[in-house]
Amino acid sequence: TVGCSLSDTWLNTRSGELGSLADLLGTAQYGDTLRAVGGEPLSGGTTVSTAGVTIDLDGRTGDPGSPFLTVTAADVTLTNAVLDGGGSGDPAVLVTTGGHNFTLSDSEVKGWADCVEVAASVTSFKMSGNWIHNNADAGLQVNSGVALGGVVTVEGNLFKDNGGDGIRNDGTLSPLPAERNSWGSAGGPTGSGGDGAGAAVDYTPYTFAELHLD
DSSP, rough: OOOOOOOGOOOETOOEEEEEEEHHHOOOOTTTTEESOOOBBOOOEEEEESOOEEEOOOEEEEESSSSEEESSSSSSSESEEEEETTTTTSSEEEOOOTTEEEEEEEEEEESSSSEEESSSEEEEEEEESEESOOOOOEEEEETOOOOEEEEEEEEEEEEEESSSSEEOOOESSEEEEEEBBOSSSSSHHHHHHOOOOOOTEESSOOOOOOOOOO
């Protein structure tokens, strides 16, 4: 067992090893799942340079610490997260060189600059089943000059009440496929109160969903 605070305890579900996320990433193998098992909030600021790992917050809240994750390896999945930036000026997830085929799924992301910023050209990218709201800028930001190749899937997400567009695509892939997402308005991103989509985004057909929490 690697020493770590109770709130930052993670489990490698294959090996049974306990430790901080950074420590477990150092010993993880392709295909491993690293699951949060301690208290919350979970500390951010981790760089994922191990390919093929799934990071499962199991419904727990992750706090800022620069981006919560910086992804520099291929085939990384982040799932079941509640990422609360608390007004952070960083993105929740920064995908940079080497971060091919990153997946964000079944998560809530709020209070950051962007939910995901893609800062380097990568092959394949996926976002599905996420609630992305109340971020200062975009839900998904693809930076200028970035080329998204391979399979690009952005669907089943709810973008709402973000300061900028739900999706802003300044990259070279045009249009970016973003069908079957909800935008906080029955009229889609261009409807009254819709979260907005940049010109280089294919958002039709769109859906309409609202979350009501007690």
